[in-house]
Amino acid sequence: xxxxxxxxxxxxxxxxxxxxxxxxxxxxxxxxxxxxxxxxxxxxxxxxxxxxxxxxxxxxxxxxxxxxxxxxxxxxxxxxxxxxxxxxxxxxxxxxxxxxxxxxxxxxxxxxxxxxxxxxxxxxxxxxxxxxxxxxxxxxxxxxxxxxxxxxxxxxxxxxxxxxxxxxxxxxxxxxxxxxxxxxxxxxxxxxxxxxxxxxxxxxxxxxxxxxxxxxxxxxxxxxxxxxxxxxxxxxxxxxxxxxxxxxxxxxxxxxxxxxxxxxxxxxxxxxxxxxxxxxxxxxxxxxxxxxxxxxxxxxxxxxxxxxxxxxxxxxxxxxxxxxxxx
Ligand code: DAU
Numbered sequence: 527x528x529x530x531x532x533x534x535x536x537x538x539x540x541x542x543x544x545x546x547x548x549x550x551x552x553x554x555x556x557x558x559x560x561x562x563x564x565x566x567x568x569x570x571x572x573x574x575x576x577x578x579x580x581x582x583x584x585x586x587x588x589x590x591x592x593x594x595x596x597x598x599x600x601x602x603x604x605x606x607x608x609x610x611x612x613x614x615x616x617x618x619x620x621x622x623x624x625x626x627x628x629x630x631x632x633x634x635x636x637x638x639x640x641x642x643x644x645x646x647x648x649x650x651x652x653x654x655x656x657x658x659x660x661x662x663x664x665x666x667x668x669x670x671x672x673x674x675x676x677x678x679x680x681x682x683x684x685x686x687x688x689x690x691x692x693x694x695x696x697x698x699x700x701x702x703x704x705x706x707x708x709x710x711x712x713x714x715x716x717x718x719x720x721x722x723x724x725x726x727x728x729x730x731x732x733x734x735x736x737x738x739x740x741x742x743x744x745x746x747x748x749x750x751x752x753x754x755x756x757x758x759x760x761x762x763x764x765x766x767x768x769x770x771x772x773x774x775x776x777x778x779x780x781x782x783x784x785x786x787x788x789x790x791x792x793x794x795x796x797x798x799x800x801x802x803x804x805x806x807x808x809x810x811x812x813x814x815x816x817x818x819x820x821x822x823x824x825x826x827x828x829x830x831x832x833x834x835x836x837x838x839x840x841x842x843x844x845x846x847x848x849x850x851x852x853x
Contacts, residue, residue: 527573529566530582531559531600535695537842539833560604563611570615576627579735580608583632583666586697587659591791594658601662602669605631609673616679623678630739631670631683635724635751635797636660638685646800647685649747656792671747680744684735687751687799691728691819692826696837699723700820703762704827705834707769707780717789719759722796726752727814727822734801737810748808751799754816759784768824 530536538545544553554573558565560582569575582604584590584597609629616624638647639654655664667683674681690700706713734750742748762784770777804810814822827834836842 527554527556527569527575529556529558529560529569532557534843535697537837539836539842540693560608561599563607566607566611567614570611575615577739578608578612578629579632579739580605580630581632583663584659587657588697588790590657590659590662597658597662602665605666606669609669609679613673613677613679625680627680628739628744629670629679629681630735631667631681632735633667633683633685634660634663635685635687635749635799636794637664637667640794641796641798643796646798647749648800649749649803656794671745674745682738682742682744683747684738685747685749686731686734687724687726687797689728689731690725691823694728696834699758700765700823701827703765704769704824707766707775708773710783712783712785713762714785714787715759715762716787717793719762719786720757721793722755722757722798724751724798725754725756725761725816726750726812727819730812730814733813734804734810737804737808741808748804749799749801750804751801752812752816753799753801755798765820768820772824772828
């Protein structure tokens with residue numbers, strides 16, 4: 527059961543294959559907002575839900591700087607609404623909460639703040655969020671853990687580093703750069719380009735979430751990362767080589783479109799995850815190397831021009847309006 531508000535980054539076309547294969551039997555789409563308590567409560571009843579995987583969030587740092595309110599609303603109030611509806615739905619006759627259920631909360635490494643040149647975020651690193659986005663995610667993490675501690679709600683929590691791969695909305699660094707290269711547009715690098723991110727392939731993130739849901743005890747927190755740190759500018763140079771080769775572009779010409787732009791306000795310098803606990807205790811490991819993951823990602827964007835065109839033209843949003851109307 528997929529509850530999605532289909533806001534600007536939501537795209538029903540991304541799930542068309544699943545809908546075709548499993549729609550109405552193993553897959554049910556529900557259009558709506560996690561802040562809508564009546565709707566969320568009704569879904570718990572309608573589907574007798576026993577497991578929640580809470581991916582829903584406003585996720586883009588730049589947007590949180592321009593308009594923080596949506597982040598507080600969805601990430602803080604939305605998480606609260608889901609948690610509280612789960613608590614109500616999972617109450618037994620004697621008032622205790624069911625323990626054969628699970629609420630898995632998806633979060634980010636950005637809650638830990640920014641690292642200097644050395645060190646890693648572990649599960650015990652103190653929270654130090656520095657953007658409206660990360661502050662809203664930190665708040666949602668605290669609510670999730672508070673529901674576990676106070677009410678005994680079975681909760682697990684994961685904090686992941688930067689994801690990349692197919693279907694990613696082209697506001698994030700990697701798809702934005704790929705599509706700008708293909709369209710001959712400038713490649714905007716924030717600040718000096720030396721900020722560092724730890725990149726993990728989207729399937730590896732999902733496999734980690736699955737492992738946690740299968741094996742973790744309630745109340746545990748897990749870091750997920752790629753162990754794959756890159757300065758933005760170095761990553762971009764590799765991406766230029768891959769895209770140029772596959773799309774038959776002149777790499778030197780593409781390099782000439784790199785444009786250093788004003789830095790993001792409060793731009794965190796470095797993120798790097800220590801995911802040793804997840805590897806040791808749950809046996810998870812990354813399955814896709816960065817070279818392989820970037821190739822797959824570039825191939826996907828080159829091979830899915832209709833999806834890209836739908837986003838570029840805004841047509842994917844009119845599809846949503848036609849099929850679901852405005853809520
Ligand atoms: O670390 C996990 C986080 O990664 C997630 O929690 C967020 O939801 C996700 O958006 C991502 O946050 P970042 O701010 O790191 O991702 P973004 O793709 O916006 O930027 C990656 C780096 O590239 C960052 O240092 C800013 C820089 N950048 C980004 C864009 C979009 C540029 O230099 N130019 C750009 O045009």
